[in-house]
Amino acid sequence: MALDLLLIGLAVTLFPLPVMAFALVLASPRGVRKGLVFILAWVGCLVLVITLVLLLTGGTPPAPRSPPSVAALWVSLVIGAGLVSYGVRRWRRVQRGVAGGERSEEAPASAHQGASLWSAAALAVLLQPWGMVGAAAATVVQADLSDTASVVALAAFCLVATSSLLTMELSMVFAPEPSGKALMGLHTWLRHHKEPAVIGLCLLLGLWLVSRSLYQLV
Template identity: 25%
Template sequence: MGQALGDVLGLAAGVAVSPLPIVAIILVLATPQGRVNGLLFALGWVVGLSALGGVMLAIGGAGGSSTQGQPATWVGGLKLVLGVLLILFGARQWRHRPKDTSQAELPKWMAAIDRFTPVKVLGLGLALSAANLKNAPLTLAAAASISSSGIPSGQQIATLAVFVIIGSLGLLAPLAVFLFMGDRAKTVLGSWKDWAVRHNVAVMAALVFVLGLKLLGDGIGILIS
């Protein structure tokens, strides 16, 4: 289990560093029902990561590792494909980054967050985790690594749970500030939001590119071993 955890910790950290979802939950917390909506957003995020990872574990099953205890060929192929996709996505993000960070803008749909119903807030958290162009490949790759580790199913589930917890820390930090810092929360979260908006594209591009290279290397290593 220790090796499986080591394989997914970096990927979990990559999921946790998600500037745009962090901005989204800060905006959600600023709504009239901020406490309830923030909890629903976090719940949707956790459910999204857990469901996507769980599906990958179910697909991998016992076929994730070969008879020699090494990752199966399909795991290497999956990581290679995901790595290439992340590299291309990171390169595209870098090319389209704003030259002046003060001119960075939020997606238009974020302006409507204060009118979201609780169900929509839950769905937003779910979408930003399981359908995110960065987080979905990282979660699939992590679950594939867990599946290929050859550890018992109970330990696989526990490892996935650790991945989800670490991958959710970026979202849980603003929620904890809101719940426990009282009047200071507005100032702290406002500064976090401003930083995330200005540097979202650059951070995403660099992070995705580096993690894509890692997955590409992992995939090639599995395929030629």
Template identity: 45%
Template structure:
């Protein structure tokens, strides 16, 4: 998993340095996808939410948390707590939107603008850091 994340991070970094792809080679424009996501119903969003989370990173973190030892019931409890913690930011945004929709629209809109302008840098950084961590941990385990 670590080597895959390193490869993906390196690929995205190199693609960013080359510049944007010509319009004919792109599969779809990012604005088009985001515009369609903005128009989906509440039920469709609730159904897509669990499917679109970065489960590879959650699984890598969960394996670290429980040290891949699920032979004890307490390990399952820790794993469940970790997955809940990993999803808590999305849950917090949904609760905020439910109870303060006007304030949430302004603040989460600003957050979305910031994320859209820094998405590529964050994706490359997280993929490379997580990949380096997982590969170094695997190397350490192999040598000990």
């Protein structure tokens, strides 16, 4: 479980679309405060998903090969296949020279520059890579709250999945002027390179989930 959550957390934190939006949030007026609200909403979504899963399982993992255990593996398999399919579709669009939804993906972040704290929270919820979070939820089914290692793994997942946002927020707190320029440079770079990043993350994580789920199902 710990390895799966670590890989999913890395994919979540490296997913370029929320990072691009967050860079614009920090560059806006009262950006640090909006960034904090964005992070709180982001982490809140992760904690809520984990809590719901633990409430369903009672904090005790289902027995191997039991219906709940098999169902979680099937969910993980379907999500992994969906990520692979999504990555392939975007790759084909790039091959045809079609921008991968750049306008529709960047519009919310651009419009958000003058928005409120509530809008920052809403943006965090909307831009959460929910497919990846769903894969994490299917993995959390294996968590055992009586085991310290499981609790540490859950906390580490939330931290890793938020690490890029935390790094950007702290850089703006302690070095606002150089960090502001660096973040806008990061946004510009990601705007031109986000397609390979999205495709690569979706394919790698999707293939991992599919192979791991098939192995455990068989």
